[in-house]
Structure formats: structure tokens, C-alpha cells
Amino acid sequence: MIRFILRRLLQAVPTLLAVVTVSFFLMRLAPGGPFDLERPLAPAAMENLRRVYGLDRPLVAQFGSYLAALVRGDLGPSFSFRDQSVLDLIARGLPVSATLGALALVLATALGVGLGIAAALRRGGVVDRLLGVGAALTLSLPSFVVAPLLQIAFGLTLRWLPLGGWNDGAPSHLVLPVVTLALPQVGALARLTRTSLAETLRTQPVRTMRSLGLPPARVTRHALRGALLPVVAYLGPLAASLLTGSVVVETIFGLPGIGRYFVEGALNRDYTLVMGTVLLVAGLVIALNLAADLACAWLDPRLRAAS
Amino acid sequence: MTITAAAPGPARRAVLRFARERTAMAALAVLILIALACLIGQGLTGHDPERAYPDLRQLPAGLTAQPDAEHLRPALERLAFRMRVRLDAVARDGDTLRLTLGSDAGVDRRSLAYLPRSALFGSPDILDERDGGRSLVVAVPIRRLHFLLGTDIQGRDLLTRCLVAGRISLAIGLAASLVALLIGVAYGATAGFIGGAVDAVMMRGVDVLYALPFVFFVILLLVFFRPSLLLMLVAIAAVEWLDMARVVRAVTLSLRERDFVRAARALGLGTPRIILRHIVPNTLGPVAVTATLLVPQVILLESFLSFLGLGVQEPQTSWGVLIAEGARSIEGAPHMLAAPAAFLIATLVALNLIGDGLADALDPRGD
Numbered sequence: 001m002i003r004f005i006l007r008r009l010l011q012a013v014p015t016l017l018a019v020v021t022v023s024f025f026l027m028r029l030a031p032g033g034p035f036d037l038e039r040p041l042a043p044a045a046m047e048n049l050r051r052v053y054g055l056d057r058p059l060v061a062q063f064g065s066y067l068a069a070l071v072r073g074d075l076g077p078s079f080s081f082r083d084q085s086v087l088d089l090i091a092r093g094l095p096v097s098a099t100l101g102a103l104a105l106v107l108a109t110a111l112g113v114g115l116g117i118a119a120a121l122r123r124g125g126v127v128d129r130l131l132g133v134g135a136a137l138t139l140s141l142p143s144f145v146v147a148p149l150l151q152i153a154f155g156l157t158l159r160w161l162p163l164g165g166w167n168d169g170a171p172s173h174l175v176l177p178v179v180t181l182a183l184p185q186v187g188a189l190a191r192l193t194r195t196s197l198a199e200t201l202r203t204q205p206v207r208t209m210r211s212l213g214l215p216p217a218r219v220t221r222h223a224l225r226g227a228l229l230p231v232v233a234y235l236g237p238l239a240a241s242l243l244t245g246s247v248v249v250e251t252i253f254g255l256p257g258i259g260r261y262f263v264e265g266a267l268n269r270d271y272t273l274v275m276g277t278v279l280l281v282a283g284l285v286i287a288l289n290l291a292a293d294l295a296c297a298w299l300d301p302r303l304r305a306a307s
Numbered sequence: 308m309t310i311t312a313a314a315p316g317p318a319r320r321a322v323l324r325f326a327r328e329r330t331a332m333a334a335l336a337v338l339i340l341i342a343l344a345c346l347i348g349q350g351l352t353g354h355d356p357e358r359a360y361p362d363l364r365q366l367p368a369g370l371t372a373q374p375d376a377e378h379l380r381p382a383l384e385r386l387a388f389r390m391r392v393r394l395d396a397v398a399r400d401g402d403t404l405r406l407t408l409g410s411d412a413g414v415d416r417r418s419l420a421y422l423p424r425s426a427l428f429g430s431p432d433i434l435d436e437r438d439g440g441r442s443l444v445v446a447v448p449i450r451r452l453h454f455l456l457g458t459d460i461q462g463r464d465l466l467t468r469c470l471v472a473g474r475i476s477l478a479i480g481l482a483a484s485l486v487a488l489l490i491g492v493a494y495g496a497t498a499g500f501i502g503g504a505v506d507a508v509m510m511r512g513v514d515v516l517y518a519l520p521f522v523f524f525v526i527l528l529l530v531f532f533r534p535s536l537l538l539m540l541v542a543i544a545a546v547e548w549l550d551m552a553r554v555v556r557a558v559t560l561s562l563r564e565r566d567f568v569r570a571a572r573a574l575g576l577g578t579p580r581i582i583l584r585h586i587v588p589n590t591l592g593p594v595a596v597t598a599t600l601l602v603p604q605v606i607l608l609e610s611f612l613s614f615l616g617l618g619v620q621e622p623q624t625s626w627g628v629l630i631a632e633g634a635r636s637i638e639g640a641p642h643m644l645a646a647p648a649a650f651l652i653a654t655l656v657a658l659n660l661i662g663d664g665l666a667d668a669l670d671p672r673g674d
Contacts, residue, residue, distance in 0.1 A: 014515065030531030132330060133656075140656045142611065142630075144634065145644070149644070149648075152641060248611065248614070262526075263526070267530060278520055
């Protein structure tokens, strides 16, 4: 098990290196720079700024020193937020995005898996029939449509919830963003759970248990353990997509998370901030996928033996 | 099923099964309707997509002929101001207005051209002239304009805009999916067919790409280089081919050891020909399902980028652009969000349902 984890962590190194390299050169080869303001700076001032931030050195040398700093855990200073390091900004933005993502994940999983189980246990029932169209519908609801609709319904018309803002994570400010993030995933999770559980319920061991007279609730519990494997495997990429999907949600609701920092960083040509956020997201994607795989191995002894 | 002399082949059986899926068939009908409307409907709405009616901004959706009583007076007053005349009397008789225009300096008849130019009225007839030209009585026919889905912030017909936008959204959805499909099929079939170390390396590459925060890269690409249709197409295709590659590889692995492939190899066919002639045609089923589910993903990504202002740029428009405009004016004119969002969601739901139906129809266990 330890060896499996170590190998996966080792495999993450080239991936992260690719992320760093591609985003670094993509940004530097593009026209424009962080100090191109509306009113151009005096050439001497520009020269000075570029020297202070090391932008006058050859590109490869800059890349080398960025990597060296990265190994030490230093993401460099932000170009657009004066006197703040990228690590400071991430330390401020990550809790926001993580709170939203985690709550949305819990909500989507609870609803999705619950509906999926209900549909699988009563094939052809109301839940099951609604799921066919309902899943396609939630999958097709873009967050940039859901968010304004929720804002107008609950913020402007009913005045139950605030339109946006963070307000130190007050629960009332969390509801609309979390629902927006979770909604598209409910249908996908429900469908996955239903298909998987329905298949498991047809297998020989489950039929045997039933014929031996085990109570239906016990049978379902046993079947669920196996049936949840694909669901757990899906949760890894899902958690990652909830983080990336937060770009729109954070923009619409005006939340200071990493998605917002990323977009602002990209618009301001804040090289280090963009690199930092992209690296963070890539690292999270890898870590969450690994966590999902480990959870699968814990659920399924056959996978444990294979790894 | 009874075996008859002409038992339908697997492809025909799949088509028949698909035709029995009522939800999927309904979705297909909706999709064809939307596509047809986008292709030819623009000419039938009676409005040019760029034609702005400045007097009829942000009209709500409705069946009433415009200009209605509420908009007539302000529109007339604006016109009178531009014509430098007073509106001494306004009387409405059915679809004709009787205007008495006054001006101390004399009413300039050439200024009457402003009336038809506003597109709300027809050409005026002069009925009477009084006070030596200082007062003019004219009869003006009122045009009857219809804006089924209302108008946007500049007074353009929203239905026409949605149809034109749909053309771009659907075109990008199809084109980017096609590119992603070609890359994915070629990559997956090659990896699966050659197998061994080549397969391991190629699929490891796909795993690495899966772990990249791709949406972030697409945003970077579009922010740093000027957004253009081509760049967006390339960016979307570069993101979306991974699923297809995995599906095709899995199918190819199972096909590789089948007898007809061995026979082709024994006959001395080269690898590229076997892949092209024997592997790819047999992956069509799963490819069709994956591709149908790919198109809505691509359209969604395009709308998402356009919503952020990184995708389709003015004067071109797409559903994402219209939704962004609608989201900005949601307080005053919610129909501006609802109309393009309804088009987008209907299309996505239809495509997803068709994909589900196809998957069921092609599932051999379905018989």
C-alpha cells in the first residue's frame, strides 16, 4: 500500500513539471506584460521594474530560478497585489474555495447517491422514471445560468439570501454558491449510483443472500459496498471539477477564492499568481484522484491485491 | 425474436431499438427543430439580427404588435424633437395616426422622412397645411412589429438574435467535437491496436493530461492571445478528445484478437490499413454514443468561455454571449437571460437524452 502511494506521488512529479513548463512558457510567449498599464510608464521606470522582478534576464534563466524557488516552496511575489506573496494570496483564497467545494461535494453526494439508491431499489418507480430525464436536465444546467436565476429568485424577489459576497463565510452567503456548484452533479451521481447498484443487485451473491432470507435492508447494505465503487472513483475528478467550476461561481457571487484570483491574475498578466493557482489546482486534482483510488482499494479487496 | 430469412443485422436492430425509445425520439425531434430554426428561421422572424429599434429597448416577450400604446407616445415625442416640431395633436384611428405638427419657423417637409426611418411608422401622407406652413396635418400608418421573445438592450429582436447565435454555438459544437473525435479515434485505435509498451506510454500520456486543470489552460490561452473562433475551436478540441481516446482504446483492445483482424493480418495488410478498414468501423457504436455526449459538453464549454468574454466576440454572437448580456440586465429584463438560456438548455438536454437513448439502443443486452 505504501509503495502504491509512493509510486503515484512519484508519477505526479512529471505531471506537475509539465503544468509548470506549459503555463510558464505559454504566458511568457504571449504579448503583453504585467506592467503594461493604460498610461505607459517612463522607459527608465519600466526598466527598473523589470530588473527588480527579474524579467530582464533570459527566459530560460527565469524559468530555472522559478523552479529552484518552487522546490524551496516559494511561489514568488505577486505582480499585481503589491507587497504580497502568492502564498499569502493562496492562503487567503484556498479556504474560501475549499469550503465551497467541500460543501457542494457533500450536498451533491448526499442527494445524488440517495436518489440513485431510491431509483435502484424501486426500478420503474417514480424516482427511477424521473431520473432518466432529470439527470439529463441537471447535467445541462450551466452554472452561469443557474447562478443568476438563483440570485433573482432568492436574492431579489424573495429577499431571503444575500446576492453575493463572502462575509467571512457566513452560512447565508454560502447557500446559493454551494447549490449552484452541486446541482449539475446531482443527476450524474444519481445515475451512476442507480446503474451500479441495479447491476450489483442482480449478481449471484446478492441473490443468494436474499434467498437465504436476509432482511432487505441488510442485503442492500452489502450490495451498496460493492456498488459504490464507481461512485467513489468518480468523486475524485468530481471534487477537482468543483474546484475548477468555481471560476464562474466565484466571479458571479463575488467570492474571494482561488478561481477569482486566477482570472484576475490572468487578466493582469500576474505571472506568478497564475502559476501558483494553476499549480495548486493541478496538485489538488492529483491528490484527490489518489484519495479516490485509495478509497476504492479500501472498499474492494480485489483492487488491493492488484496494487 | 423469430429467425426469418432476412433477420435484420445488428445495425438495423439498433436503429429499430432507438426508434422505440420515446424520450430519445422526442429529444431528436426537438433538436432537429432547433437546428432548422437556427438555419432558416432567421429569415422568417421579419427582423434583421442587427436591426436595432431604439424606441423599443428591452421589451418583454409577448404577442402584442409593437409599437403599442405605451411605447407610441414616447417614440413620437423623441421623433418630434429630432424633427424640430411640436406635437399639437395626436389621434389614433385603427392603424393610422393623425398628427398635427407645429413649428413657428414652419414645418420642414423633408423632416417627415424621420417617420418611416424609425421603422415604427410607414410613409406619411400630408392631409392639410395651415398657417402658411407653420402647421401640418399628416396621416401616418403604424407598423405592426412582433417581438415574440422581446428585444435586447439595444432594441434588437431577441428571437432573431437567439437563432443567429444558435448557428454559431451549434457550428462550434459540431466542429470542435469532430476535431476531438478524429484525434480521439486515431489516438485510441493506434494505442489499442499496437498495444504493449507503446500503448502503456500513450495511455500514461492521457492520464497525465487528465490531471491537468484544462479549463484553466483554455482560459489562459484565450486571455493571453486574442480570442478568435479558430483558437477557441483548437482549445476546446485539445481538451475534449481524451474521453474518446479512452473509449476507442478499450474497444480496440477487445477487437484486436478477433478472427477477422487476424485474418486481415494473415493476408498481409499493414497496421494503418487494418486500423482504418477493420478496427475503426467496428468502434462506431461506442464512438457515436461518446460523440453525442461530447457535443453538449463542447457547446457548454463554448458558452462558458463566451460568458466570461473569452469566446465568441462581437459582432458575432453565441448563446453564451447572449446569456452574459442577459445576466447583466437580469433585474430590469429577465427575459434577456431566459430566452437564450432556454435555447441552450433545450439543446443540451436533447443531446444528452439522445446520447442516453443511443447507448441503450446499442447495448447488445437490450434485446
